[in-house]
Amino acid sequence: MSNEPRRAGRHFLQIPGPTPVPERVLSAMSRQMLDHRGLEFQKLGKRVLQGVKGLFKTAHHVIIYPSSGTGAWEAALTNTLSPGDKVLMCETGQFAVLWAGMAQKLGLVPDVLPTDWRVAADGNTFEAKLRADKAHEIKAICVVHNETSTGCRSRIDEIRKALDAANHPALLMVDTISSLACTDLRHDEWGIDVTVSGSQKGMMLPPGLSFTAISDKALAASKTAKLKRSYFSWDDMLANNANGFFPYTPATGLLYGLAEAIDMINEEGLENVFTRHERLAEATRRAVRAWGLEIQCRDPKFYSPAVTTVIMPEGHNADAYRKIVLDNFNMSLGTGLNKIAGKAFRIGHLGDTNELTVMGALTGVEMGFELAGVPYKKGGVQAAMSYLAETARTRELVAAE
Ligand SMILES: *Cc1c(COP(=O)(O)O)cnc(C)c1O
Secondary structure (H helix, E strand, O other), X not given: OOOOXXXXXXXXXXXXXXXXXXXXXXXXXXXXXXXXXXXXXXXXXXXXXXXXXXXHOOOOXXXXXXXXXXXXXXXXXXXXXXXXXXXXXXXXXXXHHHHHHHHHHOOOEEEEEOOOOOOOOOHHHHHHXXXXXXXXXXXEEEXXXXXXXXXXXXXXXXXXXXXXXXXOOOEEEEEOOOOOOOOOOOOOOOOOOEEXXXXXXXXXXXXXXXXXXXXXXXXXXXXXXXXXXXXXXXXXXXXXXXXXXXXXXXXXXXXXXXXXXXXXHHHHOHHHHHHHHHHHHHHHHHHHHHOOOEEOOOOHHHEOOOEEEEEOOXXXXXXXXXXXXXXXXXXXXXXXXXXXXXXXXXXXXXXXXXHHHHHHHHHHHHHHHHHHOOOOOOOHHHHHHHHHHHHOOOOOOOOOO
């Protein structure tokens, strides 16, 4: 038993993943183990392998690995590329840095376009590089859709247009680990070749599953790609998946949770899930502005519906402030990563989140400023409340299919 006194009520986990898991998903996972080569599992396997396709808006294969999102990054690169291949990336923030670092370790040659970490990637980001690459040495573009460190969302549709305008054959790979089931994502329509995602953010599941949606072009590339791969090899996985099975022991408990989470998202309606995220994000940004603080994302075009990164006033440490919030109000806020460590904190508003969750979080943030002696203007919570009240029930609900 711990010496810490019990803290009443629930912990507010307002980091941008892992996110709180709904009761329905927790209950669905509370099951006895089963034979993963048997008929009962086969039904579950087929159900989830089919069900996830809707979330990616794809008719093609989606692989489900028992791994964190990072595993799916590795799968995307090793199944499609060969040693020495050039990959074009954009340093939107810490997750782009990590993916580029992985590419380098695997023997690829990442060409990373810089940003100031306050914008995401759009059509213009890559176009000049693509047009200049007449010899087609660039084999893939890797983009983080929602950069979880900065709260900036890239324009994947525009990046597709840039590839087409430059008539460039590079594969388009997109990390949607913190954007799947938070914001629109059209694997087929946007011509994405590999979409990578994970379970513990918008999907409302515990960590431990990753997803990889694969285009026919990526599948064809995997036939000649020479990077070494075994556990993450697509061919064994796809051969087994055809019958609802896996080449090795799948994370059966998490798959029960996944089936339930997919049902919940479909019951709400995927488009309604996106609208909910946009609205809660806007309420959060209104609070930040009313406090007189700066949002890390400086171009509204790139605002993230999943997470808001807030810049601390000069001379105030974000982690010291986060500790005060945790100690006093039992709420975890996201830390600033890499070059914005100590300078910014993050408010996650993704997954199974509603108006009052966000209002509770914003109230804790505002009270924390007072306790920590952070200079701020009162009224952020009020600004968010006003916006949520004004927009309550007035939006047209897209009929759930
Ligand atoms: C969380 C996250 C990752 C890392 O995923 P893990 O599941 O921790 O391996 C990668 N990219 C983005 C955009 C993320 O938000």
